[in-house]
Amino acid sequence: AQTVTQSQPEMSVQEAETVTLSCTYDTSESDYYLFWYKQPPSRQMILVIRQEAYKQQNATENRFSVNFQKAAKSFSLKISDSQLGDAAMYFCAYRASMEYGNKLVFGAGTILRVKS
Amino acid sequence: DTGVSQDPRHKITKRGQNVTFRCDPISEHNRLYWYRQTLGQGPEFLTYFQNEAQLEKSRLLSDRFSAERPKGSFSTLEIQRTEQGDSAMYLCASSFSWDRGNEQFFGPGTRLTVL
Numbered sequence: 092a093q094t095v096t097q098s099q100p101e102m103s104v105q106e107a108e109t110v111t112l113s114c115t116y117d118t119s120e121s122d123y124y125l126f127w128y129k130q131p132p133s134r135q136m137i138l139v140i141r142q143e144a145y146k147q148q149n150a151t152e153n154r155f156s157v158n159f160q161k162a163a164k165s166f167s168l169k170i171s172d173s174q175l176g177d178a179a180m181y182f183c184a185y186r187a188s189m190e191y192g193n194k195l196v197f198g199a200g201t202i203l204r205v206k207s
Numbered sequence: 208d209t210g211v212s213q214d215p216r217h218k219i220t221k222r223g224q225n226v227t228f229r230c231d232p233i234s235e236h237n238r239l240y241w242y243r244q245t246l247g248q249g250p251e252f253l254t255y256f257q258n259e260a261q262l263e264k265s266r267l268l269s270d271r272f273s274a275e276r277p278k279g280s281f282s283t284l285e286i287q288r289t290e291q292g293d294s295a296m297y298l299c300a301s302s303f304s305w306d307r308g309n310e311q312f313f314g315p316g317t318r319l320t321v322l
Contacts, residue, residue, distance in 0.1 A: 197249030
């Protein structure tokens with residue numbers, strides 16, 4: 092079974108600084124997707140960034156970028172120029188290719204605090 | 208389109224009672240998912256539908272849980288004879304099946320407290 096591990100229960104960053112959230116996963120599949128979701132307090136979860144396993148290029152979305160290391164099964168999220176609105180719980184998630192089902196497997200999450 | 212909606216947002220019930228939650232997906236989406244999230248943990252998959260067909264169920268979905276999606280539109284999740292261990296946030300998500308990236312859009316969740 093696939094598993095996702097987020098080893099940092101909580102992280103803090105100063106406003107305007109850069110922070111990296113870690114994620115490792117375990118799978119025997121070769122075709123899959125990895126996601127980072129953001130869950131603000133009492134608000135719904137939204138997708139931050141997505142990475143397709145067959146693409147070597149790391150995904151970027153404005154201030155958010157990933158470092159995808161397929162051989163190491165590592166998928167970290169870098170947030171540049173951190174803003175107060177980035178404070179939230181961040182979940183790393185895995186999804187196998189469509190032929191093998193569609194459920195997301197989530198890590199336990201990392202709480203990100205942003206200091207002004 | 209207002210996104211995925213869930214009702215109620217909060218539910219408090221006594222042990223042994225039955226509860227039912229509703230999820231309205233994004234109208235064009237043909238896939239609908241249910242997840243459960245306990246405090247301090249990531250969501251865990253419960254079940255999903257493609258149109259009206261329930262295609263996969265997690266072993267977390269005991270016999271006391273039943274989900275339906277009549278006519279492939281909204282979905283309901285019913286928990287019979289609730290137990291204190293059922294206390295959690297129940298999340299609904301929807302997506303297109305033909306989107307290879309299959310981005311799932313989440314609702315705000317229903318927080319269940321079983322006393």
